[in-house]
Amino acid sequence: MLIYLWLINFLFSLVIITPVYFLINRDYSRSLMGNRLLQGIDLLWLGDIIYKYQDILPALTGWMLFPAILFLALYVFLNGGIIGRVIAEDEKTNPSNFFGDCGKYFFRFLRVFLISAVGYIILFGVIFKFFSALFNLWTKNASTEWTVTIASNLLFLIQILLFSIVGMFFDYVKVRLVAEDSRKTLKATIANFSFIGKKFFKAWALYLLVGIISILLGIVFVGVSNILPKGGTSLIVLFIWQQIYIFSKMWVKVLFFSTEYNFLRVHKI
Amino acid sequence: MKIKKTAFASVLFLLGFLNWVSLFAQQALGQEKISNIRYEIWVELDDQKKMLSGEEDLTWFNRTQDEVQDMLFHLYYNAFKNENSTALQEAKEETLFGIRVKEGAWGWIDVTKIELADGRDLKPTMEFVTKDEPIHPGDQTVMRVRFPESVKPGQEVRLKLKFQSKIPKTILRSGYYQNSYFIAQWFPKPGVYEEGKGWNCHEYHLNSEFFADFADFVVHITVPSNFVVGASGKQIIAEPEEKKKTVTYTFEQTNIHDFAWTADPDFIKVERDFIADQEVSPKEYEEVAQKLGLPQDEVKLHNVKMILLIEREHKGQIERHFKALRAAIKYYSLWYGPYPYETVTMVDPPFRTGSGGMEYPTLFTAGTSVLTSKNVLSPEGVIIHEFGHGFWYGLCANNEFEEAWLDEGINTYSTGKVQAKAYGQGEMSMRFKRIPLNRFFSFPRYYDYEQDRAAAISIVKYDPIMTESWKFFNRMSYAANVYMRASTCLNTLEKLVGEDAMLRIMRTFHTRFRFKHPRSQDFINVVHEITGKSFNWFFDQLFFNTLNFDYGISLLRSYEKPKHGRGIFDVNGKKEEWTDRKVTGLKEKKSEKKEVYVTEVRVRRFGEARVGGEAKIKVKVVFADGSEEVRSWDGQSRWANFTFEKPVKAKQAEVDPDRIWIIDSNFANNSLKLEPSRGGVFRLATKFLFWVQNCLQLFSTLS
Numbered sequence: 001m002l003i004y005l006w007l008i009n010f011l012f013s014l015v016i017i018t019p020v021y022f023l024i025n026r027d028y029s030r031s032l033m034g035n036r037l038l039q040g041i042d043l044l045w046l047g048d049i050i051y052k053y054q055d056i057l058p059a060l061t062g063w064m065l066f067p068a069i070l071f072l073a074l075y076v077f078l079n080g081g082i083i084g085r086v087i088a089e090d091e092k093t094n095p096s097n098f099f100g101d102c103g104k105y106f107f108r109f110l111r112v113f114l115i116s117a118v119g120y121i122i123l124f125g126v127i128f129k130f131f132s133a134l135f136n137l138w139t140k141n142a143s144t145e146w147t148v149t150i151a152s153n154l155l156f157l158i159q160i161l162l163f164s165i166v167g168m169f170f171d172y173v174k175v176r177l178v179a180e181d182s183r184k185t186l187k188a189t190i191a192n193f194s195f196i197g198k199k200f201f202k203a204w205a206l207y208l209l210v211g212i213i214s215i216l217l218g219i220v221f222v223g224v225s226n227i228l229p230k231g232g233t234s235l236i237v238l239f240i241w242q243q244i245y246i247f248s249k250m251w252v253k254v255l256f257f258s259t260e261y262n263f264l265r266v267h268k269i
Numbered sequence: 270m271k272i273k274k275t276a277f278a279s280v281l282f283l284l285g286f287l288n289w290v291s292l293f294a295q296q297a298l299g300q301e302k303i304s305n306i307r308y309e310i311w312v313e314l315d316d317q318k319k320m321l322s323g324e325e326d327l328t329w330f331n332r333t334q335d336e337v338q339d340m341l342f343h344l345y346y347n348a349f350k351n352e353n354s355t356a357l358q359e360a361k362e363e364t365l366f367g368i369r370v371k372e373g374a375w376g377w378i379d380v381t382k383i384e385l386a387d388g389r390d391l392k393p394t395m396e397f398v399t400k401d402e403p404i405h406p407g408d409q410t411v412m413r414v415r416f417p418e419s420v421k422p423g424q425e426v427r428l429k430l431k432f433q434s435k436i437p438k439t440i441l442r443s444g445y446y447q448n449s450y451f452i453a454q455w456f457p458k459p460g461v462y463e464e465g466k467g468w469n470c471h472e473y474h475l476n477s478e479f480f481a482d483f484a485d486f487v488v489h490i491t492v493p494s495n496f497v498v499g500a501s502g503k504q505i506i507a508e509p510e511e512k513k514k515t516v517t518y519t520f521e522q523t524n525i526h527d528f529a530w531t532a533d534p535d536f537i538k539v540e541r542d543f544i545a546d547q548e549v550s551p552k553e554y555e556e557v558a559q560k561l562g563l564p565q566d567e568v569k570l571h572n573v574k575m576i577l578l579i580e581r582e583h584k585g586q587i588e589r590h591f592k593a594l595r596a597a598i599k600y601y602s603l604w605y606g607p608y609p610y611e612t613v614t615m616v617d618p619p620f621r622t623g624s625g626g627m628e629y630p631t632l633f634t635a636g637t638s639v640l641t642s643k644n645v646l647s648p649e650g651v652i653i654h655e656f657g658h659g660f661w662y663g664l665c666a667n668n669e670f671e672e673a674w675l676d677e678g679i680n681t682y683s684t685g686k687v688q689a690k691a692y693g694q695g696e697m698s699m700r701f702k703r704i705p706l707n708r709f710f711s712f713p714r715y716y717d718y719e720q721d722r723a724a725a726i727s728i729v730k731y732d733p734i735m736t737e738s739w740k741f742f743n744r745m746s747y748a749a750n751v752y753m754r755a756s757t758c759l760n761t762l763e764k765l766v767g768e769d770a771m772l773r774i775m776r777t778f779h780t781r782f783r784f785k786h787p788r789s790q791d792f793i794n795v796v797h798e799i800t801g802k803s804f805n806w807f808f809d810q811l812f813f814n815t816l817n818f819d820y821g822i823s824l825l826r827s828y829e830k831p832k833h834g835r836g837i838f839d840v841n842g843k844k845e846e847w848t849d850r851k852v853t854g855l856k857e858k859k860s861e862k863k864e865v866y867v868t869e870v871r872v873r874r875f876g877e878a879r880v881g882g883e884a885k886i887k888v889k890v891v892f893a894d895g896s897e898e899v900r901s902w903d904g905q906s907r908w909a910n911f912t913f914e915k916p917v918k919a920k921q922a923e924v925d926p927d928r929i930w931i932i933d934s935n936f937a938n939n940s941l942k943l944e945p946s947r948g949g950v951f952r953l954a955t956k957f958l959f960w961v962q963n964c965l966q967l968f969s970t971l972s
Contacts, residue, residue: 043715
């Protein structure tokens with residue numbers, strides 16, 4: 001399953017970067033400046049790139065946005081496969097049952113996605129704004145930069161935590177729909193309020209724990225990347241290491257659903 | 270209390286007298302008269318009402334041959350009076366919403382009295398003047414008064430003014446936040462009288478700094494007694510008035526063209542000495558003197574009193590500030606001429622006064638954060654830069670309204686040189702939520718000139734560097750042109766004329782125009798004089814026009830030279846046909862003779878700018894056996910071909926291999942390899958791929 005997820009991510013990204021690759025290849029593969037690209041970021045070539053591509057940047061952004069939205073829609077589809085396979089833990093995953101689950105749950109998850117969109121709009125448009133206003137009140141008459149620094153970091157932490165709550169909530173809705181093989185999305189959403197309400201802190205702690213694992217993986221990735229030599233064959237090593245990291249992110253994604261399913265099973269089913 | 274007042278008045282009288290004696294002595298000794306104005310200002314800060322009330326005693330010397338009938342004053346604080354001011358109108362024109370001044374945050378200045386020393390009132394003649402195109406009729410930042418009789422050449426006029434000002438709340442590097450004040454452009458200040466042209470007195474513009482005449486200042490600043498004060502010049506006395514709970518600080522400085530001050534109860538004041546003999550070794554003096562072709566005595570530096578006013582939260586950065594200032598004093602003074610004043614005051618701007626990174630004579634504002642990284646040259650960069658302005662805008666006091674590059678560009682160039690000499694490369698600053706990520710990760714290191722070039726090449730299509738400050742396309746064009754593009758052009762000039770010649774250019778320009786108001790042509794003339802060549806073409810193309818500079822290589826090919834061509838040839842009076850087969854037959858006998866390869870290189874002028882004078886575009890071809898061929902191209906036409914015959918193929922060809930033309934907007938097309946190598950492209954592409962993969966994955970969390 002992880003292989004499918006990684007492959008889909010990789011292919012989508014490849015489509016997005018292909019025009020960029022051809023542009024860079026055209027301008028740099030025969031230029032001596034191309035050798036400098038090997039040595040990491042350098043303001044001379046970075047300046048060149050910004051200057052050369054400034055006019056096509058809007059088109060490029062548009063080009064990237066379309067596959068990104070498509071990718072989001074695709075994940076609505078893939079979530080069914082991921083959760084379906086997590087729940088059928090004894091079965092071996094193959095393309096047939098994975099994509100079968102994707103198809104089976106797609107419309108249910110599409111409805112969850114639409115409901116969650118409302119949730120995220122409320123989160124970003126109302127709750128975040130409310131907290132920002134609150135923090136602005138606090139920092140409006142600040143006398144030192146410390147107040148602003150602490151406040152902006154605290155606000156960011158609160159935003160992350162709130163985001164995690166909304167994310168977790170809709171994860172449980174999806175897991176519940178698959179676990180109960182229910183089609184009643186709205187009912188499952190409403191019922192989830194009651195479940196999360198009762199077990200909120202335990203569920204959230206578990207969710208955050210997986211989040212922390214994800215952060216730790218990021219730290220390991222950066223640490224190892226920094227010690228990898230640059231140039232030559234190490235390029236391949238770095239590429240492989242990057243893909244291992246992306247792979248680990250897929251694993252974390254599955255881990256979220258897996259822990260949520262087990263939590264739901266232990267406490268409800 | 271009375272005794273104290275009398276003593277204070279006596280001291281002031283004595284100081285004033287000494288000042289006159291020194292001025293008289295200077296003139297008697299035949300020294301050049303520098304200051305055209307003498308100010309004595311008394312100003313009191315009302316912390317509750319955020320008001321300034323002041324009196325100004327001003328004497329202006331008419332050193333021109335004109336009979337002057339009026340005087341134009343800058344009343345810069347009126348830029349913040351209402352939305353009709355030129356500055357706020359320009360902000361609106363540029364960004365639609367402009368600068369949003371909050372209720373109660375406006376600032377203004379009223380001249381409540383203006384009269385001649387004999388008591389004749391000039392107030393009835395007072396009017397606001399708006400001359401700069403496009404006209405903003407509601408602007409009140411320039412005031413004119415007319416004299417009852419003209420001031421004859423060689424005569425002086427003495428005026429007495431009273432003014433009331435409301436200090437604006439943090440706007441355009443001036444104002445207050447809570448009880449912290451940065452007071453700049455605050456007093457009625459005459460423009461610069463230019464012989465035959467009249468007063469040069471521009472309105473306060475959004476995208477411009479200032480222009481004023483050299484003057485001698487005595488300023489008495491009265492503030493609540495708990496305030497720590499810093500100001501231009503040297504503090505002479507601090508006189509407390511216990512009943513009013515105030516202190517009056519007197520600052521004095523000759524030969525400066527502006528005066529700024531700051532007051533904040535939370536400042537920590539630290540003083541250090543720059544002791545020239547400890548900072549500069551005899552060897553360094555010797556080296557610089559040799560490069561400049563000057564006797565060692567002329568490059569000797571003076572000691573300077575360094576004063577730092579720093580916010581408590583930045584206390585741990587005191588030594589960082591002084592280290593940077595010492596480096597700035599040392600190299601600016603060594604290279605361009607000794608710092609001529611006794612003091613320099615470095616102000617760590619009070620929180621939210623928005624006054625960071627600005628220069629005033631003998632005083633400048635730096636700017637730092639509570640969290641910094643030692644790898645990033647901040648605050649060092651801003652300290653070196655703002656102190657450096659004291660050498661260009663401060664001493665070679667160009668008109669910043671009309672030719673800002675003469676200060677900003679030259680100083681950006683100088684900052685890069687000093688910073689590179691004192692610190693080497695700095696790390697790119699990366700912050701997240703005010704936390705410097707440089708503490709945890711390493712980021713690319715770079716020299717200032719590399720960063721300047723990135724901005725310089727992108728801005729060329731908007732305006733020439735030589736544009737009046739308020740007439741630039743927008744703020745970005747103003748900044749990128751007068752700072753970065755000008756600096757990048759000067760770095761290119763340095764590469765063209767050589768480092769030593771450039772140093773002599775800068776030194777000559779600085780010393781010749783110290784305490785004067787040079788124009789761009791003065792700088793160009795110095796370039797011609799020192800190099801002995803005309804560089805008009807350079808300035809015409811890169812400073813006065815919007816011409817992109819881009820030379821490159823569009824074709825490189827190497828192929829085996831045919832032993833014989835195909836077709837009909839006249840051989841011994843007969844027509845002989847050379848067919849493919851016959852030519853190939855010759856090829857097969859190659860063991861008899863060594864192969865010869867033809868290498869063709871096509872160089873092109875992609876940009877509109879072209880080299881001129883004796884400058885040429887160097888073309889270097891490297892061959893497979895490591896040998897090199899170098900050719901020169903005058904670069905006038907749009908393209909040129911170069912052909913080489915060698916026993917080996919070419920490996921690569923490059924224009925400008927010594928990277929003289931830093932202003933070239935496209936280094937990628939400067940070279941062409943015969944065979945592509947995609948290592949770098951692969952690295953960048955995979956980096957981008959990885960970034961996109963992460964973004965997509967993050968995006969998927971919303972599913």
